[in-house]
Amino acid sequence: xxxxxxxxxxxxxxxxxxxxxLFRNLIGNxxxxxxxxxxxxxxxxxMDTQALIEIKDNGYGIPASDLPFIFDRxxxxxxxxxxxxxxxxxxxxxxxxxxEQHNGQISVESEPxxxxxxxxxxxxxxxxxxxx
Numbered sequence: 001x002x003x004x005x006x007x008x009x010x011x012x013x014x015x016x017x018x019x020x021x022l023f024r025n026l027i028g029n030x031x032x033x034x035x036x037x038x039x040x041x042x043x044x045x046x047m048d049t050q051a052l053i054e055i056k057d058n059g060y061g062i063p064a065s066d067l068p069f070i071f072d073r074x075x076x077x078x079x080x081x082x083x084x085x086x087x088x089x090x091x092x093x094x095x096x097x098x099x100e101q102h103n104g105q106i107s108v109e110s111e112p113x114x115x116x117x118x119x120x121x122x123x124x125x126x127x128x129x130x131x132x
Contacts, residue, residue: 010051012122014102022098025091026055026118033116034059049124056117062110070108071096 030040034057044053062070062077069075074089099106103123110116 010046011125012051012102013125014122018098018101022095023055025095026120029091030055030057030059030116030118033057038115046124050121051124053120053122054117055120056115058115061112061114061116062108063112064110067108067110071106 027040027042034040038058040055040057040059042053042055044051046052066075066077070077071092072089073093075093076089096106099120099122105121107119108116109119
């Protein structure tokens with residue numbers, strides 16, 4: 001497997017409005033659930049025919065017991081600092097739906113008080129560098 005930093009133009013088959021909503025939800029959550037002075041990072045790379053994107057924070061984190069349910073509609077983590085934030089529990093359900101509609105995948109890793117990492121993958125439709 002080859003892994004390259006994302007320094008070239010790639011294309012995925014994605015509906016622009018849905019892609020904006022997906023990233024707005026994930027990045028917005030990372031910011032919302034990370035205390036002031038924390039860090040949110042977004043990284044992207046290419047691996048074979050996939051665009052891999054990671055959105056990572058060092059915020060409040062999600063307890064292991066909640067992880068299987070976070071993509072369910074109306075599910076909210078209601079422990080620790082998470083319960084202090086407002087939300088309706090639809091954001092991650094929408095994210096998962098958009099990813100599935102675009103033949104992508106999403107996974108999450110999290111640890112309370114250490115942060116959360118969402119990993120996304122999408123099939124590459126066209127790689128600019130490969131066409132040259």
